[in-house]
Amino acid sequence: MSGRVTGPVLILGAASDMARAVARGFASRGCAIQLAARDPAALEGDRADLETRYGVAVSLHAFDALDVEGHAGFVVGLPELPQVAVSAIGLMGEQSENAADMTRAALVMRSNFEGPATILGALANAMEARGSGTLVGISSVAGERGRASNYVYGSAKAGFTAYLSGLRNRLAGKGVHVVTVLPGFVATKMTEGMDLPARLVAQPEEVAKAIVAAVERGQEVIYVRRIWRLIMAIIRAIPEAIFKKTSI
Amino acid sequence: MTRLSGWGRFRPAETRVTRVRSEADVATALAAGGPLIARGNGRAYGDSAVSPGATLDMTGMDRMLSFDPATGVLEAEAGVLLAEIIETFLPRGWFPAVTPGTKFVSLGGAIAADVHGKNHHLDGSFGAFVDWIDVMDAGGRVTRAVPNTELFGWTVGGMGLTGVILRAGVRLRPVETGWIAQDMRATQTLDATIDMMEATLRAPYSVAWLDCVTTGPMMGRGLVMLGRHAGIDDLPPSQRSRPYDVPRKPTVRLPFDLPAVALNGLTRQAFNALYYWNGRRKPGERLVDWNSYFYPLDAVLDWNRGYGRAGFIQFQCALPQHAARDGMHALLAAIARSGEASVLSVLKRFGPQEGRFSFPMAGYTLALDFPVNDRSLALMTTLDRITLDHGGRFYLAKDARMPRAVMEEADARVADFREMRRATGAAGRFVSVQSERLGL
Numbered sequence: 001m002s003g004r005v006t007g008p009v010l011i012l013g014a015a016s017d018m019a020r021a022v023a024r025g026f027a028s029r030g031c032a033i034q035l036a037a038r039d040p041a042a043l044e045g046d047r048a049d050l051e052t053r054y055g056v057a058v059s060l061h062a063f064d065a066l067d068v069e070g071h072a073g074f075v076v077g078l079p080e081l082p083q084v085a086v087s088a089i090g091l092m093g094e095q096s097e098n099a100a101d102m103t104r105a106a107l108v109m110r111s112n113f114e115g116p117a118t119i120l121g122a123l124a125n126a127m128e129a130r131g132s133g134t135l136v137g138i139s140s141v142a143g144e145r146g147r148a149s150n151y152v153y154g155s156a157k158a159g160f161t162a163y164l165s166g167l168r169n170r171l172a173g174k175g176v177h178v179v180t181v182l183p184g185f186v187a188t189k190m191t192e193g194m195d196l197p198a199r200l201v202a203q204p205e206e207v208a209k210a211i212v213a214a215v216e217r218g219q220e221v222i223y224v225r226r227i228w229r230l231i232m233a234i235i236r237a238i239p240e241a242i243f244k245k246t247s248i
Numbered sequence: 249m250t251r252l253s254g255w256g257r258f259r260p261a262e263t264r265v266t267r268v269r270s271e272a273d274v275a276t277a278l279a280a281g282g283p284l285i286a287r288g289n290g291r292a293y294g295d296s297a298v299s300p301g302a303t304l305d306m307t308g309m310d311r312m313l314s315f316d317p318a319t320g321v322l323e324a325e326a327g328v329l330l331a332e333i334i335e336t337f338l339p340r341g342w343f344p345a346v347t348p349g350t351k352f353v354s355l356g357g358a359i360a361a362d363v364h365g366k367n368h369h370l371d372g373s374f375g376a377f378v379d380w381i382d383v384m385d386a387g388g389r390v391t392r393a394v395p396n397t398e399l400f401g402w403t404v405g406g407m408g409l410t411g412v413i414l415r416a417g418v419r420l421r422p423v424e425t426g427w428i429a430q431d432m433r434a435t436q437t438l439d440a441t442i443d444m445m446e447a448t449l450r451a452p453y454s455v456a457w458l459d460c461v462t463t464g465p466m467m468g469r470g471l472v473m474l475g476r477h478a479g480i481d482d483l484p485p486s487q488r489s490r491p492y493d494v495p496r497k498p499t500v501r502l503p504f505d506l507p508a509v510a511l512n513g514l515t516r517q518a519f520n521a522l523y524y525w526n527g528r529r530k531p532g533e534r535l536v537d538w539n540s541y542f543y544p545l546d547a548v549l550d551w552n553r554g555y556g557r558a559g560f561i562q563f564q565c566a567l568p569q570h571a572a573r574d575g576m577h578a579l580l581a582a583i584a585r586s587g588e589a590s591v592l593s594v595l596k597r598f599g600p601q602e603g604r605f606s607f608p609m610a611g612y613t614l615a616l617d618f619p620v621n622d623r624s625l626a627l628m629t630t631l632d633r634i635t636l637d638h639g640g641r642f643y644l645a646k647d648a649r650m651p652r653a654v655m656e657e658a659d660a661r662v663a664d665f666r667e668m669r670r671a672t673g674a675a676g677r678f679v680s681v682q683s684e685r686l687g688l
Contacts, residue, residue: 045311045325046311048313049313052315
């Protein structure tokens with residue numbers, strides 16, 4: 001699919017900074033917005049904001065990414081099957097805790113892979129049956145190669161990226177398009193307090209703009225700042241024998 | 249810890265920045281104890297929005313909550329920028345009732361500084377169009393302050409020192425177009441500039457750029473810029489079907505710090521060009537889009553880098569009407585003697601002003617920019633003295649260096665302000681580097 005988005009857009013994990021920016025991006029196009037998060041009551045302000053700024057219809061939905069059994073019911077319960085669904089679900093955690101505590105590690109894996117993958121899977125099936133739709137998965141460059149500094153998060157994102165790739169392959173020719181978003185660093189709650197080089201850090205609004213454009217142009221995989229494509233190409237090219245001794 | 253300054257980039261201070269996204273986040277930050285100040289978009293020139301403890305970045309609280317097209321009242325969180333308000337509501341026929349010289353100020357910041365615009369002589373300051381303010385006190389309690397209450401009176405112009413401004417209801421102004429009918433008039437001397445402003449008090453917008461670069465009798469010659477919102481009938485017929493569409497101006501960024509000397513030459517040339525070009529035109533109105541009229545400097549994002557690494561300081565005082573003319577002459581004479589040229593000098597007539605701690609007073613205000621160096625800092629001390637001798641006071645949103653004694657001598661309201669801060673528990677909790685410096 002390509003062209004201007006007109007139908008409803010579902011934002012999963014709607015409480016995050018990135019999700020808020022993406023919701024505004026699509027709402028500014030005049031799209032109705034469905035916001036889904038664990039605590040929908042906390043999204044009342046965001047609903048008011050989207051309605052006041054853009055005059056679009058906004059609905060709030062309780063959604064728990066980890067409640068896999070509930071996903072099918074969630075999709076059926078939406079007022080309308082969305083034209084575009086965006087997963088902004090994610091949890092980074094502290095790598096040191098993720099390495100030491102396997103319960104934490106499992107939560108990070110489930111939050112970044114299992115939950116986002118299964119809900120997009122359920123939506124994919126419904127969109128395939130309809131014969132149209134776009135799925136957007138916000139994954140991460142961290143999934144391109146496992147590094148000591150965040151391999152638990154990274155491995156889950158790697159799984160999610162592979163899942164999106166497979167979904168795109170499966171749905172090609174079925175009217176359903178899949179966009180994989182690999183933002184580098186983004187200035188959000190997740191990266192707050194990290195000492196990051198400004199050139200590599202995108203603002204959430206920048207990511208949102210790139211996502212809207214990718215959906216409208218039917219792009220497959222986007223890095224938000226192009227420099228990340230180069231950085232990750234280099235990181236992937238380092239031989240393992242050398243890579244294992246680095247700390248990046 | 250981060251090193252943070254105001255827009256003038258003068259004397260950054262160490263602070264801990266916390267980004268808040270909701271009322272609950274603000275309450276959490278307050279519960280941690282210690283001194284704290286809210287910061288909007290960082291457009292105050294000095295240290296008003298930098299805390300020696302925690303600086304709350306309010307830009308994550310940027311939700312618009314409701315708009316009533318019958319009354320023009322917008323309810324929004326404090327981190328919403330005027331730029332966003334214009335982007336959203338100008339196409340629907342509304343514009344901020346009062347706007348300062350940049351659209352990149354937050355709603356909370358505009359209330360805290362009680363900013364003024366080119367229409368102060370008729371309409372008053374920003375606070376005159378605020379219906380209510382939600383303020384969180386040091387104990388985390390939220391009070392909706394309405395006009396004619398103590399809390400409202402001290403919060404408008406209170407520089408964030410009464411509590412954290414969370415949300416507000418503000419009245420917008422209905423406009424028929426996105427254009428301003430501007431009437432620019434060149435004057436030969438400072439007296440002529442003031443006379444011109446006195447003779448044109450009925451113009452909705454009025455401001456003068458003064459030439460403080462040229463010395464001698466021509467110093468203080470100016471360009472008086474009058475304006476009014478253009479009606480639909482003012483537009484050429486071809487534009488009447490799209491009255492809010494204006495040309496989109498490209499913005500540029502200064503990618504690096506310019507050497508400080510570059511600006512004076514540039515401004516002098518720019519001013520001269522405008523002045524002579526204007527002098528040759530026949531007088532009368534012409535249409536200018538809202539962006540060029542209200543926000544000429546916003547076209548250069550990061551224009552504060554133009555002053556070099558040391559930053560720049562603004563001086564802005566208000567003088568009461570009876571002493572304004574003499575005072576302005578004395579201020580300009582002191583600038584001429586010092587040999588320091590102010591890059592941008594703006595003169596504005598103020599009308600009557602309500603408010604417990606707001607800056608404006610009926611009379612005139614003069615705003616000057618200087619690159620930071622020892623000579624300009626010494627000149628400021630002289631300008632402080634002249635202002636005091638003429639019964640004037642100083643704009644805290646611009647101040648970065650005023651000594652405490654000057655503040656106390658200028659403003660008899662300081663004692664009451666301190667007493668209010670003590671009585672409400674705000675003292676010691678809502679603290680900026682500026683409030684510490686001035687002992688507020």
